[in-house]
Amino acid sequence: MVTPDAAWEKIHEEFESALKSILLSTRLDLTLIVFTNDLGRKTVQTRVLDKMHPTVLRRITYVPILVDAGATARYIERMGLAWEPKWTVAKIFVYELLPACFEWTIQVDTDILVLGDMAELWAQRHQFNSTQLIAGYQEYAYNPKNMVKLNKLGIHVPDTKGFNTGVLLMNLRRMREQELAVSLVLQANKKLQPAWTDPDKVDASKFYQLDQDVFNTVLMAFPHMRFELEPRWNVQGCGAYSEDEQRQLSARPGLFHFNCNRRQIDAWKVVTAAQERLGKIPIDSPALCACNHR
């Protein structure tokens, strides 16, 4: 989970609600890795974990990782890029930021609500073939213009929908082995800056693609690395779902992702009912121990 400086209260609220929904949806124990700053680390400790019931706390191993200094910045520097790292960049370098003993991870934004059993999503890793390394689902508010720029560099990017990075199941071991692919794209991006349409506005020393663009660039140029999740694992606020799709996704929901100002999915019955149930369960409740809240 990634937490920016600004709007911490909103993020804290999102984080708490996302975590509660995860705990309620599965019996799995969690290694909770939170990418944040020092304030975020303390806030998660004092306002969330310290308040939890001991039986619930037993399920969680908390691993805060500070991204505003340290490994991310050094990694970017090593590639010769001067860049103000955005918070979400941690997603790209997660395989570098986590200890080598972490072979797999599920990476999620804070703006989510989980209703399906995370154990089912976790089990999807057994379905990966020998070349796949990241699983996700398509982006509903995708801008293909970013990809066109890469075609100019000879990186072939087919005209297909991109990947949303709000929910990713990652084979970290394989990502470490394939580090070259990500590096290549970052280097390509650096070379690309002067070719942008309005060069006056572009600082060539800075890196402009956000995490999702980088993932899409890699995964579209190297589609054999990509594993497609079922739509139920990333039901997006950006999505323009038909009534039929809504019915299907509501019948067996996995995870709701409130992107695009929550737009569509916020009003779905299954979402409002789950929000209401979650709201009635305080963070210190032993009910978060393990059950299924659907």
Ligand SMILES: [Mn+2]
């Ligand atoms: Mn999000």
